[in-house]
Amino acid sequence: MPARVPKKAPDSAARPWEQLTRGGWVAIGATALLIASSLTAYGAYYDIYGNISAESIDxxxxxxxxxxxxxxxxxxxxxxxxxxxxxxxxxxxxxxxxxxxxxxxxxxxxxxxxxxxxxxxxxxxxxxxxxxxxxxxxxxxxxxxxxxxxxxxxxxxxxxxxxxxxxxxxxxxxxxxxxxxxxxxx
CATH class of the missing domain: 3.30.420.590 (Nucleotidyltransferase; domain 5)
Structure with a gap:
């Protein structure tokens, strides 16, 4: 039986971002926006509430x-x-x-x-x-x-x-x- 020669992968397989549809790019953008806004909100929360100290009054x-x-x-x-x-x-x-x-x-x-x-x-x-x-x-x-x-x-x-x-x-x-x-x- 003859030996199989592996096929050369097409150039586009090496770059998956070229295969993304418009919806895929929208999903990536929405995810990045969600992560960035979450980190910004956490930073603002920490900036304000991280500086609060509690004092107990009897x-x-x-x-x-x-x-x-x-x-x-x-x-x-x-x-x-x-x-x-x-x-x-x-x-x-x-x-x-x-x-x-x-x-x-x-x-x-x-x-x-x-x-x-x-x-x-x-x-x-x-x-x-x-x-x-x-x-x-x-x-x-x-x-x-x-x-x-x-x-x-x-x-x-x-x-x-x-x-x-x-x-x-x-x-x-x-x-x-x-x-x-x-x-x-x-």
């Missing part, structure tokens, strides 16, 4: 608090003027005060939100606040709302806002200069 230690409205969510939003770490580029100032202080109320039906600004220079009765590891605390006195955060931290500001407004605060968010710049840039 609200049980607050004592008597305003009544919580079922289904409503109230978030204290703080724009901090802290000037340590990366924020040192924005000038020098000791301590940390709320430049912006807002209560965001999300209705029980989740069909709307209301934002209420508390002026940073509000002068009011500050409740006593115990010292912490890094804050000196203070006795009850008449003062500016920023003192609560500067001398007592987030917990003291939280109780002061609840006392001032009669609104049960569920969560808080604090954004410093660098964080704000990062959100705008993103």
């Amino acid at each position: 609200t049980d230690a607050f004592g008597d608090r305003p009544t919580k409205v079922d289904g409503a969510v109230n978030i204290m939003v703080i724009g901090s003027d802290v000037r340590t770490g990366e924020n040192a580029n924005y000038g020098a100032a000791e301590g940390e005060r709320p430049d912006t202080l807002i209560i965001a109320h999300i209705s029980p039906d989740h069909d709307g939100a209301t934002l209420v600004n508390i002026p940073r220079d509000s002068y009011l009765d500050l409740p006593a606040c115990a010292p912490t590891d890094d804050k000196p605390g203070y006795d009850a006195h008449l003062g500016m709302i920023g003192e609560a955060m500067s001398l007592g931290g987030i917990s003291c500001l939280w109780t002061t806002v609840e006392q001032l407004t009669g609104i049960h605060i569920d969560h808080f968010v604090s954004v410093d200069f660098t964080g704000f710049k990062g959100m705008v840039d993103s």
